[in-house]
Amino acid sequence: MGIGRPEDSTDAIGRGIDLFDCVLPTRNGRHGLLFTSEGLLRLRNQRYRDDPRPVDPACDCPGCRHYSRAYLRHLHQIDEMLGARLGALHNLRFYLRRLQDARAAIRDARFAAFRAQVHELASRSPS
Numbered sequence: 436m437g438i439g440r441p442e443d444s445t446d447a448i449g450r451g452i453d454l455f456d457c458v459l460p461t462r463n464g465r466h467g468l469l470f471t472s473e474g475l476l477r478l479r480n481q482r483y484r485d486d487p488r489p490v491d492p493a494c495d496c497p498g499c500r501h502y503s504r505a506y507l508r509h510l511h512q513i514d515e516m517l518g519a520r521l522g523a524l525h526n527l528r529f530y531l532r533r534l535q536d537a538r539a540a541i542r543d544a545r546f547a548a549f550r551a552q553v554h555e556l557a558s559r560s561p562s
């Protein structure tokens with residue numbers, strides 16, 4: 436539907452939409468642009484060459500549980516398919532967690548604050 440960015444889907448949820456289908460999480464993941472609890476992360480950036488941290492410490496996907504940013508960056512740099520797959524899995528896990536958080540925010544009557552938090556995170560420049 437072309438409503439792939441987290442802030443766009445959050446806005447749509449606020450309008451009552453609860454079904455989404457977009458390539459953005461997997462396409463971005465395949466290319467090393469990863470959504471994290473701290474904002475966007477461009478895995479191909481030189482700064483991650485020796486970074487031993489997971490892509491997102493708050494994430495429980497296979498890539499974050501088992502590999503460092505440096506290793507995942509290496510996979511992307513050499514166009515190893517595992518890097519693309521782990522990136523796509525990470526972004527899908529991020530979106531699923533985001534939707535779980537949205538449901539909890541609606542249930543707890545704090546969706547407006549949740550939406551503001553999502554937009555604040557999205558306004559951070561990619562790193």
Ligand SMILES: [Zn+2]
Nearest residue numbers: 494496499525
């Ligand atoms: Zn992850």
